[in-house]
Amino acid sequence: MNAFEREPDEVLAELAALREADAPTHGGRVLSYVYDSGLAELDELAARAARLVQPVNGLDPTTFTSVAAMEAGVVGFARRVFHGEAAGEAGPGAPAPGAEVVGSVTSGGTESCLLAVKTARDVWREANHGDERMPRLVAPTTVHAAFHKAAHYFGLELELVPVSADTGAPDVADVVARLDDDVALVVMSAPSYPFATLDPIGEVASATAERGIALHVDACIGGFALAFRDGLPDWDFRVPGVTSLSADLHKYGYAPKGVSVLLQRGRDRQRRQYFATTAWPGYPVVNPTMAGSKPAGPLAAAWAIVQVLGEPGFAELTARATTATATLREAIDGIEGLEVVGDPVGPLLAVRSDASVPSERRVDPHHWADAARGAGWHLQLQPGMFQSDGTVLPHTTHLTVTPVTDHVVGELVPALAAAADAVRGVPAIDGGALVGGLIDRLPGGATALAASSGPDSDTAAALLSAFGLLGGKGAGGALPERMAPVLALVEALPGPLTERLLVELLARVVEPR
Ligand SMILES: *Cc1c(COP(=O)(O)O)cnc(C)c1O
16 A cells, blocks of 8 residues: 555654643543553553454444453443342342343443433333423532533433532432422432542432432442442442442543443333334444444453452552542641541542631642642642532532552652642632633623623634633633633633633634644
8 A cells, every 4th residue: 555645653653742742641640530550561451452352343242242242241340349239049139020230331421321311311201201391300519510411411400409518418308308200310429529429329219219219329430449448338239229320440440431331220221221223224223322333442441451450459459549548638638728628438539728727828729739730740620619509619629549649649748738838828819800800801891791691603712812711813722821710710700601611612622723
C-alpha cells in the first residue's frame, strides 16, 4: 500500500507529543478522573487483552462468542462481590423465584445509570398503564448528575431531597415522605461523589420495598472498593429492597475507560432494559445497552483484570487506597482552616473551609486547590449550591484517592499543608462582585446578560471571552491557570446561563481550527 499520506511512525510521534500536554494519568498527581492501581503490569495486561479483541464487534455475542464469555465472567464477579449470588441452588439464602440478580456490561457509569432509570420507568409504566402523570425519580441532592441526564432523556421528574451540610446524608423521613405511587425509582449512592457519603440505603429500602418502589444503588465510583471493606452497614444486594446496582470497572476496577456493570434483581425487570426490533429489513436488532456496534476492548481489559486480581487482589488494592484516605483525612483535619466534610466512607473525600476558626485563619478550599495545582497536584473544585429548602452546601475541593496515592502520600501531605499556608486568610472570591465587574466590560453590558437566558453561539462566545475563558474567536484552549474564579462564576451566574456557556466552551474546544 503506497497511497498513505503520512508515515504511521510520524503520526504516532505527533500523538505522543499531544499526550505530553495531558494531565498525568499515572503517578497519583491527579486526584480525580483517573484510577491508578500503581501496578504497571495491570495496565499492560489491559492493553494486551484489549488488543486481542480489537477487531471484534461487541454487538453480537452469538457471532463473537468471546464477548458472551467475558461478559458472563465480569457480571458473575460483580454479582458475587455485591452479594447477588444465590447461596445455593435451593434452601435458605437462595433467591426467591424471579429475584435472581442478572446484569450487563455497559460503556460506563452514565450508561449504567441511564439504563437503570429507563428500566424503572418502563416497569412503572407497565404497572401503572393509564397513569398520565410524569413518573418521579427521588434522590438526594448529592446524586450523580447522570441521574439529571437520565430524567431529562427519559421523561421523569427529578425530585431532589436536601442533604445535611454536616453529614452529606439525606434525612430518611424526608425521603420516605416523598414516596407515592408516581415514584418510579429512588436512587441512593454508595458512596456519593461530592462528599463520599454512604446514603441510608437499608432504611430507605425498607420503605421502598413496602410500597413496591424500585431502589437503585449507585455504586459507580466506590462499589469495587467498598465491596472489599469490612464494618460498613449493608448497602448492596444483601439489602432486600435494592432492585438494581451500578458499579464502574473503569474506576476502582482499574480498567481503561469504557466499562461498567449494571446489575438488576429479577430477570423480568432486567429484560425491560433491552431494546429489540425486527421491524426493519436489516438484521434483527437486540441491544441490552444504548450502542449498536460496540468495542469489546474495555470489556476484555476488565475481564482480564478481574481474572488476574480476583477478590484477594481487589482487597489488597482497596486496603492501600483506604490507608491513604485515612492518612489524608487526618492530615487535612490537622491543617488549620480546613476540614473534611461529613463522615466520608472513602476512598474519596471533600474538604471545606473550617468556619470555627477566625476568618483570617480560614482556608478557602478553591484557593487551596489552585495553590496545590501550582505545585503539581490536581485537586477538583466543587461549587457550593443552594438546596430546595434554602440550606447551602459549601463549596469544596474533592480528592479521589487511589492505591497509587499510598505511594505518594508522603509528598502529598506536606504539599497540601504548604498550599494551605500560602492562601490562609485569603477570602473566597465573591462571585457576585466578579460578575458585576465583568458585566461593564461585556459587549452590550447588563442588557446582554439579562437577554442572555438563551444566548446564541456567538453571544455565548463573546461572554466567555469577556470572562477570560475563551481565546481568540473560535479558538478554544487549555483551562485557565486558576480555577477558583471560574467556579466563582459558576456559583454566581444563573444555572441555565452557566450551562449554556459551558456548552459553548466545550463545543468550541473541539471545533476544527
Ligand atoms: C463516575 C460516576 C458516575 C458516572 O459514571 P461515568 O463513568 O463518568 O459515566 C455515576 N455515579 C457516580 C457516583 C460516579 O462517581
